[in-house]
Amino acid sequence: MLIVLKKGTTEEEMNTLLEMTGIFGLEVQKFQSDDITVLSLIGDTRKIDTDLLESLDMVECVKRVRESYDGCSRRRHPEDTVIDVSGVRIGGGSFAVMAGPCSIESYEQLLSTAKEVKNAGASVLRGGAFKPRTSPYAFQGLGDEGIRILLDVKKETGLPVITEIMSLKYLDLYSDVDIIQVGARNMQNFELLKELGKSDKTILLKRGFSNTLDELLMSAEYIVSGGNSNIILCERGIRTISTHTRNTLDLASVPALHEMTHFPVIVDPSHGCGVARYVTPLSLSAVACGADGLMLEVHDNPSLALSDGAQAITGAEFALLCEKICKIRSAIGN
Ligand code: PEP
Ligand code: MN
Numbered sequence: 001m002l003i004v005l006k007k008g009t010t011e012e013e014m015n016t017l018l019e020m021t022g023i024f025g026l027e028v029q030k031f032q033s034d035d036i037t038v039l040s041l042i043g044d045t046r047k048i049d050t051d052l053l054e055s056l057d058m059v060e061c062v063k064r065v066r067e068s069y070d071g072c073s074r075r076r077h078p079e080d081t082v083i084d085v086s087g088v089r090i091g092g093g094s095f096a097v098m099a100g101p102c103s104i105e106s107y108e109q110l111l112s113t114a115k116e117v118k119n120a121g122a123s124v125l126r127g128g129a130f131k132p133r134t135s136p137y138a139f140q141g142l143g144d145e146g147i148r149i150l151l152d153v154k155k156e157t158g159l160p161v162i163t164e165i166m167s168l169k170y171l172d173l174y175s176d177v178d179i180i181q182v183g184a185r186n187m188q189n190f191e192l193l194k195e196l197g198k199s200d201k202t203i204l205l206k207r208g209f210s211n212t213l214d215e216l217l218m219s220a221e222y223i224v225s226g227g228n229s230n231i232i233l234c235e236r237g238i239r240t241i242s243t244h245t246r247n248t249l250d251l252a253s254v255p256a257l258h259e260m261t262h263f264p265v266i267v268d269p270s271h272g273c274g275v276a277r278y279v280t281p282l283s284l285s286a287v288a289c290g291a292d293g294l295m296l297e298v299h300d301n302p303s304l305a306l307s308d309g310a311q312a313i314t315g316a317e318f319a320l321l322c323e324k325i326c327k328i329r330s331a332i333g334n
Contacts, residue, residue: 001045003053004060005037013058014039024048046070069217069261071224072231077262083232085178085202086160088123090232091264095329096293098162098179098266099318100126102308103139104146107153109300114157116315117298121322124179125150125159126295130166131307132185139306147173154178162204162295168195177201184208184236184271187219197226204295206234206268213253217261233257233265234295235286237272246274246311249282254289266293270311276302279313280321287328294325 005014017039018028026043041048050062067073080092090096099122104110114125129146131139142149147163147170154161160178165171166186174180179202186192187208196203203223207216220231235254237247249272257265267286269279283294299305299312313321 001041001048001050001065002063003039003041004062005039005058006060007035009037009058017053017056017058020053021048067217067260069214069221071229072217072220072261072263074258074260074262079262081229081231081262081264083202083230083264085124088160090266091292093334094292095287095325095334096124096266097122097322097325098124098126098293098295099298101128101299101305102270102297102312103128103131103141103306104149104163105142105306107149110149110153111156113298113300113315114153114159116300117318118157118159120315120319121325122296122318123159125153125157125161126181126297127153127161127163128307129163130170132164132166132183133307141307144170144173147177151176165192165196168192171195171199174201179204179232182206187211187216190219190222193219193222194226197223197228199228200230201228202230202232203228204232204234204266206236207238207250207253209237209239209247211238213256213260216257220261220263231263232293233261233263234268235265235272235291236268236295245272245278247272249273249286251282251285251289254286254291258290264292266295267291268295270295270297270308270313274308274311276311276313276317279311280317280324283321284324284328287325288332290332296321 026041029040031038053062082092083090099117104127129141131141150161162179164181164183181204184206237249240248242248269282297312298318302309302312
C-alpha cells in the first residue's frame with residue numbers, strides 16, 4: 001500500500017501515522033523528494049482502513065497495490081479455475097448452459113422442461129424452490145417440496161441441478177444439490193457466505209443489483225477464506241437509469257472480471273433484461289464477450305408461469321438459441 005503525503009507534512013504528523021500503521025506490524029519505507037513524500041507499507045495491509053487514512057489532513061491519497069480479495073485475484077492465481085460439477089466443466093474454455101424454470105411449480109412441469117432443455121444442449125438444470133420475491137403476497141416457491149421435486153428430476157434425467165438458498169436453516173436440504181445459488185439479494189449476506197465457505201459445494205454467486213465488481217469479489221472472498229474455492233460468478237444485471245429493461249445487463253463485467261479473477265463468469269440474461277424477446281440477443285452477446293456459461297429461464301408456457309413469466313423463453317426458443325450459441329462459439333474460436 002502506498003500513502004502519498006501532502007506537501008508540508010511535519011515529522012511529528014508523520015510519526016502519528018507511523019504509529020497507526022505500526023499497530024498492524026507493517027514495515028514502512030519512506031521515499032522523499034523536495035515536494036512529495038510517499039510511504040510504502042509492506043506486509044498484510046488487508047486490515048487497514050484506507051478511507052480512514054484518506055480522511056487525515058496530511059494524506060493526499062492512498063493506493064492499495066495488492067487487492068483485498070487475495071484468494072480470488074488473478075494476480076495471485078494466473079490460471080483459470082475450472083469448476084467440475086458432476087462431470088460438467090465450467091471455465092478455462094469449457095462452456096455450460098444452465099436452464100430451467102424460474103420456479104419449480106410441479107414435478108410434471110419440471111420434468112418436461114428438464115427433458116426439453118437437456119435435448120437442446122443444457123448441461124445443468126435450474127429451478128427455484130425458495131424464491132426471493134419483492135412482494136410477500138407473490139408466489140414464494142414450493143420450499144422443501146420444490147427441492148424434493150428437483151432431486152427427483154435430477155435422478156430421472158441425470159442432469160446436475162442448481163437452486164437458490166435463502167436461509168441457512170434449510171442448508172441440510174441442499175446436500176444432494178450440485179450447485180447452490182446465492183442470489184443477488186443475498187450477495188452480501190455475510191453469515192450465509194461464511195457458512196457456505198465451510199462446505200465443499202459449488203457456489204454460484206450472483207452480483208447484487210447495486211454492487212460493484214470489487215464488492216462481488218469481496219463477497220466471493222468470504223467463501224474462499226472459509227476454505228471453499230468452488231465458485232462461479234454470475235452477472236445478472238444492475239440497477240441503472242434505464243427503464244426499457246428490468247435491469248441493465250453489464251456485459252463489460254465479463255472481460256473485466258476475467259482480468260480481476262480466475263473464477264469462471266457466467267451471465268444470466270433473463271434477469272438481466274426481464275424481457276423474453278431480448279434474451280436471445282443478449283445471450284449471444286454474452287457468449288461473444290467470453291462468458292463461461294449462461295443461466296436461462298425456460299418455461300413451457302411462460303404466460304402461465306408462477307414467477308418471471310415475462311422473461312422466460314420457451315423450450316423451442318431455447319433450442320434455437322443453443323444452435324446459435326454453438327455458431328458464435330465456433331466463430332470466436334471455441
Ligand atoms: C433467480 O435466479 O431466480 C433469481 C431470483 O435471481 P437473482 O438473484 O439474480 O434475482
Ligand atoms: Mn427468476
